[in-house]
Each structure stands twice: as structure tokens, then as C-alpha cells.
Amino acid sequence: MCSVTHVAAGALIGGLVDSHLYAFLIGFASHIPLDAIPHIDFEDFRIDAVMSVALLGAIFAFSGFSPVFVGALGAVVPDFENLLWKTGIISEKSKIFPTHSGLIKHGKARVGSGPATEILLSAFSVAMVVLAMMIGGGH
Numbered sequence: 001m002c003s004v005t006h007v008a009a010g011a012l013i014g015g016l017v018d019s020h021l022y023a024f025l026i027g028f029a030s031h032i033p034l035d036a037i038p039h040i041d042f043e044d045f046r047i048d049a050v051m052s053v054a055l056l057g058a059i060f061a062f063s064g065f066s067p068v069f070v071g072a073l074g075a076v077v078p079d080f081e082n083l084l085w086k087t088g089i090i091s092e093k094s095k096i097f098p099t100h101s102g103l104i105k106h107g108k109a110r111v112g113s114g115p116a117t118e119i120l121l122s123a124f125s126v127a128m129v130v131l132a133m134m135i136g137g138g139h
């Protein structure tokens with residue numbers, strides 16, 4: 001799953017649970033099923049990374065250190081090792097998260113058909129984050 005979608009799903013989880021700890025833990029755990037289902041990935045991982053950081057920053061700007069923010073952070077943090085791998089800092093074998101290391105089968109990922117898919121995915125993710133903040137923002 002692309003990172004920006006993990007951010008959005010984690011934000012939504014954080015909006016639903018009124019606890020920083022549970023938001024982080026459930027967000028973190030949500031990374032596995034979201035990686036395991038078939039999905040579309042960004043053509044350029046750098047755009048995904050920038051979008052994810054921007055979205056996290058926006059959540060923090062609007063809701064501070066809230067469960068929404070912590071949930072989003074927990075959900076996307078496993079992809080940090082993917083970023084290290086894609087940028088050549090760590091090797092394929094160094095990855096430890098189960099859906100990245102191959103312990104749990106990663107869902108069939110296909111690259112989106114260009115910018116339209118990526119804009120749509122990003123817009124959908126932003127919409128989920130807005131929804132999350134409406135549900136649980138300001139805690």
C-alpha cells in the first residue's frame with residue numbers, strides 16, 4: 001500500500017479511538033492487512049513519501065499531538081524501512097516488518113496508471129484525514 005493511504009487509515013483509526021496508545025498500536029497493526037490486500041502503488045515513491053510527510057505535518061498543524069496524529073504516525077512508520085531500502089541505505093534482507101520482509105505475503109501491487117490515479121489516491125487520503133479530524137480532532 002502506498003504510504004499516504006497508511007497515513008489516512010491511521011488518522012481514521014486515531015479519530016475513532018480516544019487514546020494515544022491504542023491509536024498508535026492499532027494504526028501500526030493496520031499496516032499489515034493494508035499491505036496484504038491487492039493495491040495500487042505510486043509510480044514514484046518519492047512523491048508518496050513527500051505526500052505522506054506533508055499530510056502528517058498537516059494533521060499535526062491542525063490537531064497537534066492528538067490520537068489522530070499518533071494513529072497516522074503508527075500506521076506509516078513501518079514504511080520508513082521501505083524508504084531506506086528504496087533509497088539504497090539498507091538491503092532487501094535488512095527489512096524486518098512482516099509484509100516487507102516476505103514473512104507475510106505482500107498483496108499484489110500494481111503501479112497506478114500515471115498522475116490521475118495518484119491525485120485520486122491523494123485526494124481520497126486527504127478526505128479520510130479530514131473525516132478523521134472531524135471525528136476525533138482536538139483531543
Ligand SMILES: [Zn+2]
Pocket residue numbers: 001031035078079082099100
Ligand atoms: Zn508497507
